[in-house]
Structure formats: C-alpha cells, structure tokens
Ligand SMILES: [Fe+2]
C-alpha cells in the first residue's frame with residue numbers, strides 16, 4: 389500500500405476551508421461582554437443556512453426548552469452566549485463532517501452521527517463531573533474526530549484497509565493507523581484545530597482523545613472527550629469510526645469522579661436524547 393507522507397496530509401489540512409466569516413464573527417462577539425443579542429442576530433442573518441440549523445438545534449430536545457425558539461435573538465437570550473457559540477460552530481461544521489463519503493472508508497453520515505453523539509455525551513459527562521465549561525466540552529466532542537475527514541478524503545481507498553483492520557482485527561483504531569500510516573487521525577485533527585485557531589486546550593483534547601493520560605493543559609477536558617467517545621462506540625454509534633475495541637482509561641474516570649454507575653446514567657440520558665436526535 390502506498391504510504392502517505394505526513395506532509396501531504398498537512399497540505400490537505402491547509403486546503404480545508406476556513407471557518408465561514410459569519411462563524412468567526414459570532415465567536416468574537418460571544419467573547420465580548422459588550423455585545424448584544426441583536427448584534428449576534430445581525431451577523432447570523434447574513435447566512436440563512438446556518439441560521440436555520442441554529443434554530444433547529446436550539447429547538448431540539450437536547451436543550452430542553454418547552455417554549456419554541458423562533459428567532460436568533462430569542463435563542464441568544466434564553467441560551468446565553470456560550471451555548472450559542474457552540475451551536476453556531478456545530479451548525480457550520482456539520483457540512484464538513486457530513487460530506488458525502490461514498491466509495492471511501494466511512495459511510496455517509498456515520499462520522500456526523502458519531503460526532504453529534506460524542507458532543508452530547510461530553511456535555512452530559514461535563515455536567516456530572518461539575519466541569520465548569522459545558523459548551524467547551526460539547527464543541528470538543530463534536531470536533532474530536534475531524535482528522536478523519538482529512539484522512540478519508542486524502543487517502544481514499546487505502547483508508548478502507550485501516551478501517552477494516554480496526555473493526556475486524558480487534559485492534560484499537562489509532563494503533564492500526566500508527567502501524568500503517570505512522571500517525572493517527574488524532575494527530576491530523578489537532579493540526580486542523582490549530583489551523584482553525586481553536587484554543588490550546590481544544591487542540592490538546594483532539595490530539596489525545598485516545599490517550600487522555602498524556603494531556604497537560606486541561607486533562608479534565610481531554611478525559612471527558614475520551615469517555616464520551618468510548619461511550620458512543622460502546623453504544624454502537626461510531627463502529628467503523630473508532631473501531632470495536634475501546635478501553636476506557638481508569639485515570640480519566642478517576643480524574644472526573646466517574647464510576648460504572650455514573651457512566652451508566654450518562655448512557656441512559658444519551659439514549660433518551662438520541663431517540664429524539666435532531667440532525668442539524
Ligand atoms: Fe477518534
């Protein structure tokens with residue numbers, strides 16, 4: 389099999405579209421305490437597709453609002469700046485994660501379903517672990533496997549071998565990648581996150597979601613993403629995305645004060661949400 393160089397992957401990362409200007413602008417506005425709901429509404433209104441997805445997600449069972457949210461201004465007022473920011477990021481990356489992947493290694497929509505599952509699981513775990521930044525956990529969960537988009541699109545057929553070996557051989561996905569490619573989707577994903585100017589803790593969580601014990605900047609965030617990923621794979625949402633065999637790190641569980649019972653209750657909450665899952 390032709391071995392792909394890390395350089396060609398880096399090139400592919402550079403070819404990836406930047407965040408749409410509207411999204412970058414919303415991220416800036418939600419960082420500024422002087423911004424108003426109206427400011428965010430004005431910017432988002434320039435992109436109707438993203439606005440529609442934001443409203444659909446705001447009205448999903450995940451956020452549990454009984455009142456219908458009809459406008460961006462309402463969404464900002466009810467949900468707050470941080471939640472809006474994570475929803476807008478989700479709305480903008482759904483295109484990238486949900487791209488047609490027919491003929492390649494990942495089934496159409498599979499990576500997007502897995503990413504949504506992981507985002508929701510991460511938020512639930514963060515709440516249970518009293519981690520203060522629920523929306524940071526949500527966004528990191530959503531983006532954790534972004535490196536697979538690059539590998540899937542750049543390597544085409546040869547990535548099918550990686551996926552097949554990982555799913556049939558009972559070998560963790562990242563180990564197969566290291567063996568065949570010399571680097572993993574987590575390495576590539578952290579490069580994407582850096583290119584998008586995401587924070588260092590986000591880059592780290594993506595880089596080490598399969599090796600949470602290596603995190604040093606925000607070990608709790610990385611531990612949350614690791615457990616969320618393992619839970620989604622255990623629930624069968626992402627078989628073929630991260631493989632069958634996936635041991636949870638005991639350190640990550642301890643760091644978050646989680647045990648079998650709390651994991652079980654996250655799985656129950658998640659199952660309820662997935663029944664009513666809204667595709668962004
Ligand atoms: Fe992964």
Ligand SMILES: [Fe+2]
Pocket residue numbers: 502506532533617626629630
């Ligand atoms: Fe994953």
